[in-house]
Amino acid sequence: MAIPKIIHQVWEGRTEPCMPTRLQILARTWREQNPDWEYHLWNGEEMDELVEKHFPEYLSLYRSFPYNVQRWDTIRYMILYVYGGVYTDLDTECFKPIEPLLKDVMIGFGEEPPQHNFYPGISTLIGNAFMVSEPGCRGWIEILKEITDAMQRDYPVQKVMHTTGPLMISRVFNILKKRYEVTLFPYSKVTPVTKNDMGAYIYQGKTSSFHEKIKEAYCSHYFFGSWDTNFSFYN
Numbered sequence: 705m706a707i708p709k710i711i712h713q714v715w716e717g718r719t720e721p722c723m724p725t726r727l728q729i730l731a732r733t734w735r736e737q738n739p740d741w742e743y744h745l746w747n748g749e750e751m752d753e754l755v756e757k758h759f760p761e762y763l764s765l766y767r768s769f770p771y772n773v774q775r776w777d778t779i780r781y782m783i784l785y786v787y788g789g790v791y792t793d794l795d796t797e798c799f800k801p802i803e804p805l806l807k808d809v810m811i812g813f814g815e816e817p818p819q820h821n822f823y824p825g826i827s828t829l830i831g832n833a834f835m836v837s838e839p840g841c842r843g844w845i846e847i848l849k850e851i852t853d854a855m856q857r858d859y860p861v862q863k864v865m866h867t868t869g870p871l872m873i874s875r876v877f878n879i880l881k882k883r884y885e886v887t888l889f890p891y892s893k894v895t896p897v898t899k900n901d902m903g904a905y906i907y908q909g910k911t912s913s914f915h916e917k918i919k920e921a922y923c924s925h926y927f928f929g930s931w932d933t934n935f936s937f938y939n
Contacts, residue, residue, distance in 0.1 A: 705838045707806045710742040710789035711735075714776055717747045727794040730926075737798040742789075751779045758786050765852060769868075777832060777868035778851060781844045788839030795928035796833060805893065805922050811843050811880070812836045812887035813873065814894035814925075823871060830874045833925040834894045836887075843880045850876050896921040 711734050715723050723731075735743050746754075755766050759782055769775050780791045790802060806812070814834040821829035837844065851868055859866040866872060880886045896917040897905075904910040918924050 705810075707790065707809060707836050707838060708788040709738075709740065709803075710744060710787060711738060711802075712744050712746060712780070712783050712787070712789055712791045713794050714746045714751070714779060714783075715794060716751065716772065716776065719772065723794075726928075730797050731794055733798040734792065734796075737801055738803070741802075746779070746783065751775070754779065754782055754786065758782065759848070762848060762852070765855065769855075771864055773864055774868045777864070778848070780832065780835065781847050781851075784835060784837040784839075785841065785844035786839065788837050788841070791835045792923065793833040793925060795926045796923050797926065798923045799918065800922055802922055805889065806836055809836060809887045810838050810885040811841045812889055813877065814889045815891040816870065816895055817891045817898045819898045819900065823874075826871065826874050828874065828877075828888070829870055830877050830888065831870050831895055831925065832873050834889070834923060841884065843884045843886065846880060846883070847873070847876055892917075892920060893922055895925045897924055897926070899927045902927055 713731060713734070715727075717723075731745070735741075755763050759766070762778075762782075766775060766778060769778070784791055790806075792798075812835065814831045816829040816831045818829075823829065850872060854867040854872055857866075862871065877886070877888075897914060901914055901917065905914045
């Protein structure tokens with residue numbers, strides 16, 4: 705089995721019906737660089753229907769999350785379990801066709817730049833902004849179970865990171881490696897720039913190191929959630 709040729713992105717649309725221009729521009733790069741791939745932008749109604757139809761046992765948990773971002777994290781794992789393909793955040797840009805990166809991959813995650821990893825006990829920080837999978841891979845069920853368990857624990861800080869985000873993925877990754885053929889894409893290929901790189905690029909106009917870092921990458925995450933997102937070069 706191979707990774708299905710479908711790209712998934714999520715825009716809930718209820719709290720902010722109109723997608724900002726900057727995100728529309730980035731989403732277009734995925735369609736332009738992969739013209740023979742199907743593209744699906746999931747809205748809130750479709751997300752709810754997916755949980756109700758395929759994951760009724762998680763419906764109560766899904767509805768009870770205190771933060772919307774926890775729902776948006778969780779739905780991406782569910783989408784990849786049911787349909788497979790590529791999930792990528794809207795604040796990512798695709799630079800070239802993604803298919804060569806996915807050869808012989810069953811389930812794959814992107815490594816975060818080492819500069820982002822300042823967490824004790826986490827040897828490699830693994831992101832959830834770019835993930836791929838064959839449909840039906842049970843690794844996603846392991847992740848959903850970990851989310852259920854994590855929501856019962858007390859995390860005084862960075863609750864989202866610990867319960868549904870990268871810190872949760874990083875905890876589970878070593879377990880998944882023992883049970884499944886898991887691929888870890890190097891950050892140079894899928895997350896080559898750091899949050900600080902983006903800040904220097906946007907606010908200080910430092911472009912040379914930015915362009916050098918993305919030269920060999922298939923795509924990049926721009927961490928818009930970490931910055932003021934009213935970027936003049938996208939509006």
